Amino acid sequence: MEKNKQKKLEAAGWRIGTVDEFLNLNQQEAEYIELKLSLSKNLQKRRRSLKITQKDFAKMIKSSQSRVAKMESGDPTVTIDLLVKSLLTLKTPKNSLSRILPR
Amino acid sequence: MEKNKQKKLEAAGWRIGTVDEFLNLNQQEAEYIELKLSLSKNLQKRRRSLKITQKDFAKMIKSSQSRVAKMESGDPTVTIDLLVKSLLTLKTPKNSLSRILPR
DNA sequence: ATAAGATATGTCATATCTGACATATAGTCA
DNA sequence: TGACTATATGTCAGATATGACATATCTTAT
Numbered sequence: 001m002e003k004n005k006q007k008k009l010e011a012a013g014w015r016i017g018t019v020d021e022f023l024n025l026n027q028q029e030a031e032y033i034e035l036k037l038s039l040s041k042n043l044q045k046r047r048r049s050l051k052i053t054q055k056d057f058a059k060m061i062k063s064s065q066s067r068v069a070k071m072e073s074g075d076p077t078v079t080i081d082l083l084v085k086s087l088l089t090l091k092t093p094k095n096s097l098s099r100i101l102p103r
Numbered sequence: 104m105e106k107n108k109q110k111k112l113e114a115a116g117w118r119i120g121t122v123d124e125f126l127n128l129n130q131q132e133a134e135y136i137e138l139k140l141s142l143s144k145n146l147q148k149r150r151r152s153l154k155i156t157q158k159d160f161a162k163m164i165k166s167s168q169s170r171v172a173k174m175e176s177g178d179p180t181v182t183i184d185l186l187v188k189s190l191l192t193l194k195t196p197k198n199s200l201s202r203i204l205p206r
Numbered sequence: 207a208t209a210a211g212a213t214a215t216g217t218c219a220t221a222t223c224t225g226a227c228a229t230a231t232a233g234t235c236a
Numbered sequence: 237t238g239a240c241t242a243t244a245t246g247t248c249a250g251a252t253a254t255g256a257c258a259t260a261t262c263t264t265a266t
Binding site: 028031032035079080081084085088089 | 131135138182191192
């Protein structure tokens with residue numbers, strides 16, 4: 001890698017080819033999983049508070065009971081996209097998800 | 104649909120087979136797109152403020168320049184997952200994305 | 207304990223997303 | 237202007253996520 005590029009990447013918080021890089025990757029991964037899990041739990045909480053079964057909720061989002069179970073358990077095959085779409089289904093227009101953005 | 108189930112769905116804010124349902128779907132879709140676009144713009148802003156090119160940033164996230172361009176333009180083939188992972192790469196551990204959760 | 211309903215787990219064909227590449231367009235500077 | 241760098245757009249083969257299904261396990265009521 002040329003010197004110049006390395007400087008730029010370091011400016012973005014990277015230390016190339018070092019332990020730091022490894023730790024950063026783990027950190028990102030951890031935060032990503034944490035985020036997903038939080039969405040999962042929130043979804044489950046909302047569904048339960050509405051006294052809807054996974055089966056009924058699956059119909060609302062045109063999915064299946066098994067996938068809803070996977071959503072709520074934080075299964076690795078479930079994307080944030082699916083979780084967000086599901087949460088939006090359970091929200092009234094006023095309680096917008098747009099408030100959950102980076103600040 | 105049986106009467107009982109319909110009641111449950113209505114409790115979750117649905118009016119089955121009506122104009123309301125149609126509007127709700129549009130509303131969700133709109134919020135989903137709005138969310139994605141906001142993440143897109145945030146990503147672009149962060150990358151630019153760090154004076155990193157799309158090409159260099161692509162290397163950081165093990166992707167390609169073209170996909171970074173698509174991320175920043177809100178291309179429909181880009182998932183929230185990819186945007187979030189990318190944003191996490193540009194954040195220092197302290198500025199966690201975990202603060203952007205549903206409240 | 208046992209039946210019934212709800213939720214979890216495993217699998218799979220199909221749909222969708224991905225990085226990569228080619229190439230077009232926009233921006234910058236001599 | 238033209239050369240150079242950055243960004244945008246189109247395409248595609250391979251990778252990953254999806255809904256659906258079968259079936260297992262948990263929960264609850266009797």
